[in-house]
Amino acid sequence: MKLNTDLRLIKGEETYSRILLSAIEIISESGISGITASKLSLVSNVSKSNIFHHFKSTSEIPKAVLDMIIRELMKPIGGPNANSLDDYLNSLGYSIVNISDEYKKIYKSFFSFYHESMFNETYQKILGEYLNASKADMTKQIKRYSSKSLTDQEANTISTLILTTLDGIGLHFLMKGDKNEYLKVWKLQVEFICNSIK
Template sequence: MSKDLRITKGNETKNRILSASIKIISEEGLKGLSAKKIADLSGISKSNIFHHFGSVDEVLRVIFENILADMVKPIESNQEADLESFLTFLGESIYSLSEEEKLSYSVLLHFYNTCLYDEKYRAYLLKTKDEMIDAIATQLSRYSSQRKEKLLKVSEMIIITLDGYGLHFLLDSDSARFKEIWTLQVEAWQSLLR
């Protein structure tokens, strides 16, 4: 077997392990994740799971890093033309979630819950929260002449609000209603940033 094919097959196996793990966590929480359950759902042997990740904790770490990176990257690379469009984009990132993205968001909320009791994940989540606040503040500085300190505070308000929207959207996926509510929120933030 060629080296390229082995790499491709290895990446496919890793993705199956991660997808199975995300499904398990979204349904049972972090405590429900085990090598046996991953193996059963993915059709991959436990030894193969440990070959690719070393431990279930490593699977969790990779999932956590991937979800958080997937949240920060779009904010950092956003090129909206104006403040209203950028703030609308942030809301749409929650109330326009695909089914796969809903699973990831559900997993993120399980991580949040675990962070209340487990320092191992809390430090990483707080670091990523700071990265997201900074990324949003950097974007806001493109549209507002407010001081950096105020932009950081508004950015933290936005993150906290997005977390709440995400939780409620998972409970009740009425996109039209969330869009209306978010539009009101956008108006409030725009007035804060004038």
């Protein structure tokens, strides 16, 4: 009996993830307002009744999508083990630009939420919490990898510079798509940061 229950839970989790991934695809193509039960059912190949088994209404789906995107975007900030601050910062740039077409959908959706957060307090609050968590994690990593002893304030200022620059590069990359150009831009930024704290 427990095995059957476990399998149902796994299947339910897979369906839930499929709904959210399909919602990301829709948002990346037509924005948050593009999410409807009919379109989501078509893209995910999940029946409307099953969608509403997981969500009371389609209005709940964008927040769940944003939570999923944020968990994904936080991964590179925690960072794999790097040899230096230079290595760590370069890995952040690659995580924004050196990505597959499928992964671009995550960033397109993220920027859709960014835009909507100017008018929607719920998204604004979630993204504000994401920014604070990102800065806290990044500040720890910068202090960890820097060859110079930095104060929390100095590392926090560098984190703010990095996050705002990455957002700008990510947005322009999605519009223009010239990976090599933006990797060069990021390399210059990394050199500037590393030289400024030597």
